[in-house]
Amino acid sequence: MRVPLVQTGMGWVAGPRLVAATCEAGGLGILASATMTLDQLAQAIAEVRSRTAAPFGVNLRTDVADVHERIALMIETGARVASFAQAPNPALVARCKEAGLFVMPTVGARRHAEKVADWGVDAVIAQGAEGGGHTGSIPTTLLLPQVVDAVGDRVLVLGAGGFFSGRGLVAALAYGAAGVAMGTRFLLSAESRVPDAVKALYLGTPVTGTVVTTKVDGAPQRVVRTDLVDHLESQSWLRSLPRAVRSAYQFRKETGASLSSLLREGRAMKEGNELTWSQVVMAANAPVMTKAALVEGRTDVGVLPTGQVVGVLESLPPVADIIDAVMSEANEVLRGWSA
Template sequence: MRTALTELVGVEHPVVQTGMGWVAGPRLVAGTAEAGGLGILASATMTFEQLEKAIAETKSRTSKPFGVNLRADAMDAEQRIDLLIAEQIRVASFARAPKSDLIAKLKNAGIVVMPSIGAVRHAEKVAAWGADVVIAQGAEAGGHTGSVASTLLIPSVVDAVGIPVIAAGGFFDGRGLAAALSYGAAGIAMGTRFLLTKESTVPDEVKKLYLDRGLDGTVVTKRVDGVPHRVLRTELVEKLERSGIKSLLAAVANAARFKKLSGLSWTTMLREGRSMGKEMSLSQVVMAANTPMLLRAGLVEGRTDAGVLAAGQVVGMLDDLPTCAELIHGIVGQATEILTRLPKEVQADASGTATP
């Protein structure tokens, strides 16, 4: 299936596996790439040395294009960008877009720049800065999320920018891909759906917890880090909702662990925490900086009692653990069948009214 995304990036299918921290490692990224999609390696939770090793391992598993997700505010952001250029990585994705000078540096090296946004104004800004493609993430998505549903955000962004748009938030099958293409998007991006694949390294007991959830199994809470964050309903999250933020000492301890893992400075981490909201106490700011360690506890260590599990609403529609190949080929096959069948089943009469 060829779209503006596949032509730009050089993959076979317009399906993107997002750069989920602690989840999107070499095995999942390579599995996605080998199946013809675009896998994105999550580097925000890695040290520079870990990123070097992860890129090398991914390349040992696949010769196909893949991407790396970066933090534009990391102290070593320039060094990481130089690494991507040296390794000839195809795509650089960002949750928060870098300024125009870094975008230009990546583009001049032939790397596709792909920021994620949750509002039309943000899409317009990154497009003006020179981004090649944008992921428009609707409110159904897991993790940090906005308030506008995908069905409204995606066509709004498509109308607002002149670059390819990738639809994210609530997508999991070929029906979603067909719908996204009809909105004018060039493909779909999925996080939770790829988390629940055989190549995902998330512990089996945690995957089962996801699969057991219904459509009401997630909650958007500000108790994790001060901004809307869609996560699984767990005992920890319910406790946070009832009693507020964890103690300052516990948050500081976790934040210190993430500082060591990520290479970020205390100034950067606290600035990141503070940026989550204007009216936040010190404990809330530290909690925001500490969030990556809460995610690690759940997604890596399998500690649902002490971890947070980011999840999209789509979790309520999932009941299996396919391989990346089974997932992507199934999505593309179903979408192709739908797009081929619909013109034959629905025709417009002379007045323009659609009739079955």
């Protein structure tokens, strides 16, 4: 990497074009594999490889039945960085480390950072509450220094949640981070695969236009506040469950998983993440509802994960311009200080 900027693995968004563009511009691009089958991941990795020789990463879910095959594929194809949406487990970290992968889970609380640091990860992305998608409740301004103090002597710490500018990068460096990871900023770029009409909806969202809901899949997730989200918020759990069961079935059908692997995954997820069974059932709802909006452009029936930073973004620049602008502003601030 020539610049300390990471483009995070966003489901249905971070495809080969976005990843390769980030890597070519000197940052680290991460492919989103949570919404891909193993075959689709193999194709996506091959496409990244055909577009760039730079190192890149893959974002993985730890609770999928074929996580070991995905890691084997990464090792075979030379994808260097394993990013994890939820905390992995010690055995998975050990497997990745043995194979020489750089392991970088995302965490939303200091105790999670401490736990994964004890397992020997190389870096953590500390994502504050303002971040997009699944997110915790501690703002970046408090989480980042907490995580740096707790594990910064052992692992690299990157800040995430609300970053979009050079000033933000310098702030993160001042907190002791090694760089920043950005999701929403890269979602709203020329190279992200989201349909233009959906990008326009994001651009029209004000900084107050997002909400954290647990009604999509049971875990807190920051999304654009739409009529659908208001409707979901007003529904009881009992009424949400049948929809979640249908989504679970549809998602597993699309990704080719069998009922037994679905149940195995559900059990691993329940145990690994201390979830209730109703939360497990809800979990497959997120990819389906996100796909409806981000791939099919059906924003009336789908959800739009986003960081609060969406409210300050006004255009869809090419990735290289985003990276250049962040780096020149950061350098300008630093030059101003040293003067």
